[in-house]
Amino acid sequence: PAKTMDELVSLCKRRGFIFQGSEIYGGMQGAYDYGPLGIELKNNLKAAWWRSMVYERDDVEGLDAAIVQNKHVYKYSGHEDTFTDPMVDCHECKSRLRADHMKDIKVCDNCGSTNVTEPRDFNLMFKTNVGPMVNEDSYTYLRPETAQGIFTNFKNVVDSTSRTLPFGIAQIGKSFRNEITPRNFIFRVREFEQMELEFFCKPGEDEKWHEFWVGARKQWWLDQGLAEENIQFEYVTGDDLSHYSKSTVDILYKFPHGFEELEGVANRTDYDLGSHTKAQDEFDITAKVKKNEHSTAKLAIRDLEANKWEIPFCIEPSAGLDRGLLAVMTEAYTEEELPNGSTRTVLKFKPHLAPIKVAIMPLKKNKPEIVALAKELKNKLQKLGLGRILYENTGNVGKGYRRHDEVGTPICVTVDFDSIEKEGAPVTVRDRDTMEQIVVNAADLPAYVINYFIN
Ligand code: ATP
Incomplete structure (x- = not known):
């Protein structure tokens, strides 16, 4: 599991899980936006x-x-009357603090000062106006x-x-x-x-x-x-x-x-x-x-x-x-040392939670038959209804594996020269957790994938 929040925050931003809300205007406290992978994980x-x-x-x-x-x-x-948290003001640094963890201590956890007010109730509901008229009765929450x-x-x-x-x-x-x-x-x-x-x-x-x-x-x-x-x-x-x-x-x-x-x-x-x-x-x-x-x-x-x-x-x-x-x-976050001495970061999500279920990568960017077979497989797997199947044509399979480890994609499929030359169109299927690669004929791939995700 992740040891610090910082490593998660950084991965989330780098790979497009979660961004600070209103970031281009300096952010807004307590609001986050879910990016391309965050929304998949959430769903x-x-x-x-x-x-x-x-x-x-x-x-x-x-x-x-x-x-x-x-x-x-x-x-x-009862929310109007009682949905409150105790709040104190710090006279020293002028911040406002939630007080329930300060019941006994009475120390500002922002600046350490003991010059703080007694706790008072603060209602946590957002009040808002409804309709074009603003008067005493036009509010709700x-x-x-x-x-x-x-x-x-x-x-x-x-x-x-x-x-x-x-x-x-x-x-x-x-x-x-x-x-x-x-x-x-x-x-x-x-x-x-x-x-x-x-x-x-x-x-x-x-x-x-x-x-x-x-x-x-x-x-x-x-x-x-x-x-x-x-x-x-x-x-x-x-x-x-x-x-x-x-x-x-x-x-x-x-x-x-x-x-x-x-x-x-x-x-x-x-x-x-x-x-x-x-x-x-x-x-x-x-x-x-x-x-x-x-x-x-x-x-x-x-x-x-x-x-x-x-x-x-x-x-x-x-x-x-x-x-x-x-x-x-937090739980899925894993840093693993590999036999060659390098480390890899993997999100070991349960398969049903993985934002991308399968990534399909042609080995060669500009070989039309390879590209065509990869696209065909993507469309076939997408129709299974398991979630997002990504066709990804960057021409760098090694880098692709690393990136998909980091976002928790359970299966990567590589389409290479064997796939278009050999009988049965064999493709390479690589497992996120074991990093083992096996060869599966293109026609058997949907059954392999269904079996992986449904069990
Ligand atoms: P806390 O004591 O942490 O403020 P709570 O006891 O007020 O939480 P509940 O009113 O029981 O929370 O709400 C149910 C669940 O909603 C919580 O267990 C938590 O998962 C989620 N939740 C509540 N407040 C927040 C918040 N401010 N941000 C994110 N999730 C929240």
């Missing part, structure tokens, strides 16, 4: 999550709700989590799918938090993506499902290539629990800057649906909720056995896509 990680959370289960539906929603969503969700769109659509999804408990709703999308101190590359940023599941169950079955999801989510991260010894659980208690949570287990990963939260699995009880439902008095809501004067829908489901309407409990595994990508890159 692959999202697809793996969706596959496991939606397609491989028959009790989860998908959703893509709007980012900008009615401000009442955040009034009743950019969503700080995707979850609220799931709760507000609860009735729509139940009515349109006839779901009964337990079932879940999954969503991937952007969230925004005006973090006081964004830092550690894409670990803490102001605009990021979340992959969230809200899993609804009967009250009383919540603890069982909470435990289930903690285990399932850890297994999923292992399946993305993270090593067991780099994952830890943290049981969140007391003051650190969010306003909606009965209990939370954080899944931590050993990032280059230490063990930190990758995903939180929270038992949100009946807090959210209970907060957003109309006719709150008709239900036995266990969570402490604000009296709702605006909702137009009952967010309840019929319990067929008891023959009554009830508000389910909710278990939420909430993962950060950007943090996930950082974890996967």
